[in-house]
Amino acid sequence: MKKLMLGNEAIARGVYESGATVAVAYPGTPSTEITEFIAKYDEIYAEWAPNEKVALEVAIGSCFAGARSVATMKHVGLNVAADPLFTAAYTGVNAGLVIFVADDPGMHSSQNEQDTRLIARAASVPVLEPADSMECKEYVKMGMTLSEQYDTPVIIRLTTRVSHSQGIVETNEKEAAVLKDYQKDIQKYVMTPANARVRHRVVEERMNRLESDMTKLGLYTIEESKSNIGIITSGVCYQYVKESGIDANIFKLNMVNPLPLEAIKAFAEKVDCLYIVEELEPFIEEQVRAAGIKAKGKELFGRQGEITVRQIKTVLGMDVPEVTAGENLPIRPPVLCPGCPHRSVYTVLKKLKLMVMGDIGCYTLGSLPPHLAMDACVCMGASVSMTHGVEKARGRAFSKNVVGIIGDSTFMHSGITGLIDVVYNKGMSTIIIADNSTTGMTGHQHHPGTGKTLKGEETYAVDLEALCKAIGVPNVITVDAYDMKAVEKALKEETAKDEPSVIITKAPCKLLIKEKWDVYQINEENCSSCGLCLNLGCPAIQKYEASASINEALCAGCGLCESVCKKGAISKGGN
C-alpha cells in the first residue's frame, strides 16, 4: 500500500515492520511523532520515559533480554543519554537496538544545533542517515539487521526536514517478532574495567569490519555521470543536490559512520573537483581531508543552519531565479497561546522584577515581549540548579530576588536532581513548578505526573507536592496559576524565607480543555486605552483605534484580562 507519510511516521512503520516490540522515548521536536505513531501499533510496547537516559537504558535492557528495541530522542536528548550510549557500544546487543536521534539544523525548535554524527563517532556507534520517508522506513529494518549482525547499537540520524517532511511510502508486511534467547554473559554485559578493556577492542574491530563491509552491504550508492564534478552527500542534502539538477557524479552515503574511505578515494580519483554537501559540522569533510583527499565543503556552505537548493546552485555556478528582497515586516514570533496558564505567572514575575532562571518548554516563551521575564535558559532541568548556583555565587541577600521556573514534565525529566542538590547543600532557592499537566511544547505528551501512559492507560500519577516534601523541601505550596494575587503572595512569602521553597502553579494547558467556554468582550465605552490588558501579551487582544478589542475566535475564556482591567470594561460574553 502507498501512503503519504511524515518521516517520523515512516520510522514508526519501519519499527513495526522490523518486528521490534519495545519502544521508549522522551518527547522532543523534531522526534516526538515517531513514538506517537509507534504507540498506535498494538503489537509494540511503547512508553514515555522520564528522560532520554532512562529511555535508552530501558531499550538496552529489553534488547539484552532478547526483544528488538528502539529508543527515540532529539539531538540534545542524546546528551542526556550519552552515558548509556557510550557503554552500550561496548556491550553490544542481543536482539537489535536502534536509536533514533533527530537533529535540528537551523534550530526550528531547539536551543542549539549540535551534530549527532560527532557524538556517534565519539561513541563508536554506526549511523544510518535516511534522505526521505521511504528510506526512513527501510533504514529501520536495515538498522535492526546491522545491529544484530555486528552486535552493536545503531543510530538513525534524522534532521527536521526528514522527520517533518512527508513523502510517499510503500508499506510491507511485518517481520515476525521473535524473542531471542537470553544467555548470561558476564564478560559481554558487565562493564567492569577488566571486561570493558576486552570489549573496547571488540568495538574497534567491529567498526573496522563494518567499514570494509560497506560496499558489500550497499551502505552507499554512486550515481555516475560524464561530468568532472563529484559530490559526496547524505540525508536531505542528497535531495537538495538532486533538486538542483546539477550534472555530477554523486556519492550518496546511506551510512555516515563509519565512512567508506577506500570507496571515497576511488570516487575522488575520477573527478576533478570534489564537493561535500553536508549540514552542520564538517563531519564527512574532515575525515575525507584527513585521508588525503582534496575536497571543498564548509568554506562554501558554512556550518550554521540549513543548506538550500539555491545555495548549492549558486556555489556550483548555476542559474537561480532573481529575487527581490522582501519588505522589512513586523516579525511574528511564537507566543503563549490565548488562555495559557503560564501568562499570569509571567505577568507576576515581570511585576516583581525577579531574576528568573528558566527552562525548556512552552514557558520559555515568557522570555519574549511583553514579559521579558527570564534571565537564562540552557537545558532541561537547568533552571533549578542554576538558581542554586546564583545563590552560591552572590549570597542570600541577592538570591531573595531570584527564582527558578520549570514545567512539570521538565521537572520529572531532570529538575528533581537539581532540587535534591538545593536541599542537600543548604540552598534557599524558590522554584516554581509551572504544572500544566502535560508536556506542552512538543504537543501534549503524558509524563509520570499526568496519571496516563503513552498508550492512554490509567496509571499512578506522581504527586509533585509529596515528592518535593520527601526530598526535604520544607515549603511546598500549590496555587491556582490563573490567580495572580495568590501567585504574587506566594512568591513574596517564599522568596523571603531562608529555606528552599517550591511553588506549584497549577492549571491544565488550555489546549487540553475540550469543553466550551464563554469568551470575553471589551465594552468600548468603558475602555480608557490604558493598555493593561495588552500588556498580558494575549494574542486574542488587539488594539483598534481608541479601544482594545478581543478576537472571539482566539479568546480562550481565561478571564485574565478581566482581572487586570481597572475600568471594568471587560466582561464575559457568550460562547
Place this chain on the structure above:
Amino acid sequence: MTKNILIVGVGGQGTLLTGRIIGNYAMSKGFDVKMSEVHGMAQRGGSVVMQVRYGKKVYSPLVELGEADIIFAFEKLEALRYMPFLKKDGVIISNTQQIDPMPVVMGMAKYPEAILEKISSACSQTCFIDALSIAKEIGNVKVVNMIMIGAYAAYIGDSLEEWEVIVEKTVPLHTVAMNKEALKKGYYAYLNK
C-alpha cells in the same frame, strides 16, 4: 514540471491540515509528492509555512526563493512576508484577515498598510477572499481553512463534488455538513472574483 505551493499563515489557523489535504489529493492523482511541515515552538501563534510539492518526481521537500507557483495565505501579512518565494508568474490566493503579531499588539511595530495593494502591484494573478466574514456567516470561525481549500479547488479547476468527497474523508463526522458548506462558499468566492 513540479508544482510548488506555499501555504502560509499563523500557527493555529489550520495550515498543516490544509497542506495534508492538498498533498493527499495530488497523490491520488498519481503524482509524486513531498511536503514539509512546521512543528514545535513556531506553532504557538508564530508565522508558519507548509510546503507542498508535486510532480513526476520530487526530490526536495522545500520550496525555494522565487520558485513558488502558488502562495496560499491564511493571513495577509503572511502573504506579503512570503512574496520573495513567488515565481515571476506565480499566483497569490489570500485570506484578507488581519491577525496582529505580538510586536504590533504591544505597539512596538505597525501592521503594514495597503498590504493587498502591495501584493497586487507585485503579482499579476491574485485572488483575495474575506474568509473570516464567510466563516462568520456559516457560524463558525474555525472553518476559515476549509473556505480557503474551496478557493484552491476552484483555482486548480476541479469540480466541487470531487473535493466534497475528500472533505468527507478528512473531517470529523459531525462537522461534515458545516465543512462542506465552507468548501462550497470558498469555491464560489474564488469563481466569482
